[in-house]
Amino acid sequence: MTGTMATDVCIIGGGIAGCSAALHLAKRGISVVLLEKGRIGAQASGVNFGGVRRQGRHLAEIPLALRGRPMWDRMVDLVGEDCEFRATGHLRLARDPADMAALETYARDAGALGLDLELIGGNELRRRFPWLSEVPVGASWCPGDGQANPRVVGPAFGRAARAAGADLREGEEAATFERDGKGFRIATTSGLAITSRALVNTAGAWAGRVAGHFDEPVPIHSIAPQMVVTEPSPHVIGPVLGIVGGALYLRQIERGNVIFGGGDGLADIATTRSTVLPRNTVEVGALACRLIPHLARLNVIRVWTGIEGEMADVIPVIGPSRTTPGLFHAFGFSGHGFQLGPIVGVILAELIADGTTPSPIAPFDIGRFVG
């Protein structure tokens, strides 16, 4: 497509954060063009595990996760469907006393920030969740956390943003960026040119390239978290499971399929190809069976992965550029951005429209990598 379009805001990247930003900007009457090089919600937003979790996060993320949590209850109002969100609770398992001590410390620190967690000993754990093996010695329980279907969330936000008036373009890859006194000029590989007053970088694993265009290099690399889904079986595993250290995360959907993840495949942002390493699948499957013995009777029907950006310090970049007025970043969610995506879009809209946000985003300042 060729031609020049003028807009208030141009967003690079149609994941959940980008589409939520488009939705919340459009609702404020601000014009938006979103450029997605592939399809809406196809990369990290669409192929992730689907955990909607606050516990276990870096403490700096807790205020954002708490603020974002009610959005998941209001998905029907927000985007027209519930996105299969269920507040099933999240159970974080400890496999030895050192892990349990880590859970105790975390519960105290998170509690101070307003996230109440319940610590559960081994006997009580097996009384409440009798399908667990003897391996876990205890757990931390967060009843308000849950799960949703990642494949439908990004597209739902995309449709809602379009309905609110945002112009979302799929298959449009931003190739060049210029900044002058009035704003930005972006050209895509297909020849589309856009002028905008503000620019939003929600390009996930590809966001380092966008930041690089504005002399703002960041320590980001690509990861490919591996997922597995089994055939359906009777629904007995209610909560989402994690373990201290993060080697396994697991949930069972109402249809009965067990979905779990762990380990990294190969990611290549040049070709947008990611590859599952079969050995990881087998090893993570073995760990899942050690924790939940009845899984050993099931068959794996599919594995997958996708490309995600991970920062050197494993927390995202969120906030205004330090080199370029009018440029805003939100990327590098490092494998745990699904729950945050909707609220990050709200925060971006606040930063652009109001010039400020009530959320404490200082820890995510891109300036932390300078010097």
Place this chain on the structure above:
Amino acid sequence: MSEARIVIVGAGPAGVRAAEALVNHGLAPIVIDEAPAAGGQIYRRPPAGFARPARVLYGFEAAKAQRLHAAFEALRPRLDYRPDTLAWNVSEGSLWTQRSGTIERIPFDRLILCTGAMDRVIPLPGWTLPGAFTLGGAQVALKAQGCAVGRRTVFFGTGPLLYLVAHQIAAAGATVAAVLDTSRARDSWHALAGLVAVPTTALKGAWYQLDLVLRRTPWHRGIRPLAVMGRDRVEGVRFRDANGTEREIACDAVAFGYGLKPETQLAELAGAAFAYDGAGLWLPRVDPAGRLAPNVYAAGDGCGILGADAAELAGRRAGLAVAADLGRTVPPREIAGIERRRSAIRAFRAGLEVAFPTPTELAATLPDATILCRCEGATVGALRTVANHKDAGEINQAKALCRVGMGRCQGRVCGFAACQVLAAARGVSVEAVGRLRAQAPVKPLPLAARLP
């Protein structure tokens, strides 16, 4: 210098002849096969202890079946043969297999995929009722276990297998309640020019049809199947005959299918490029020798449906290509002879496509309530909804939104029809909606399976 490690997947007509060509050049391949005995689907052997003669099992093809089995037995001492073994992934230059709960990674220098074909299914109301089988499924039950799928079976669909399986079931002593073919008699006449390229095969097909007439089996051509009827199991079939009259036939089983489709999942995982065949199928691109991707070859119906005789030739051709690529001398005359015979079969096959055209429009006109993806219980209407209201114009996108093709079989059964439904709902060509991407494992893999 250690010998090149060559792995063949599949011990049907293509795999056996590929192995034979390699052994003739002093090479010793590993042969991986899902079945307990070599022969493939067409020359499937019954379990040990079943004593039914080849003439009964394979009919006109008995001599070919026995020759293939004998050829394989003669090769056995030179092969690393692994039956009952699932090849479930190609990754990191290796084939990944699973047998009896043990996973193995087999690095290869050359890989030859002889993965064959499966039934091409077009769903219809009632197709998931107990008693409904594919034509291939009905034939497997007969060949492997000596079982007829019902006492009174209606056969419907189109293609040579429709007549072959109906004939085999009748010969085995069960009742063929009717044969209902979506193709018309005049399609066969139009196809004659191609069919005469391999007259012996054409005559066998004509004999199966004549046999129907001699047995006074109800036989309709130019039909449209409407529903498999029954409450808890199959009780009948409803169809529209060539005159437009709706009819019903009572039965306790149905066997249906619309030709075959290649099994291409491993080829895709091995890096194959695909091309649309213009008739609903995506075929892996291979050169005439079967080269598919670096160090990967393919032969037989897995590259496009040409039947067992062509598969034997293609298998031999791929085996010779591997030998040549490893520096062995292969006489050009041998290659030329294979190619001559293959081109005759291709002409015959083109004739079959004319004689038994796939009624691709059937899927597009199915009622919304029809189950499309039986693994996930997803209906035709669910797919149309995401096509019309969620802007899903590509089949993988549609799969993500409505679960069609997301289940145990990963769309191997419903994928063909799902693309037809989606294309019709969007008003675009079938090619434009793409094809379901393959993901490992190509068939379900026990979670308890372990690397040694």
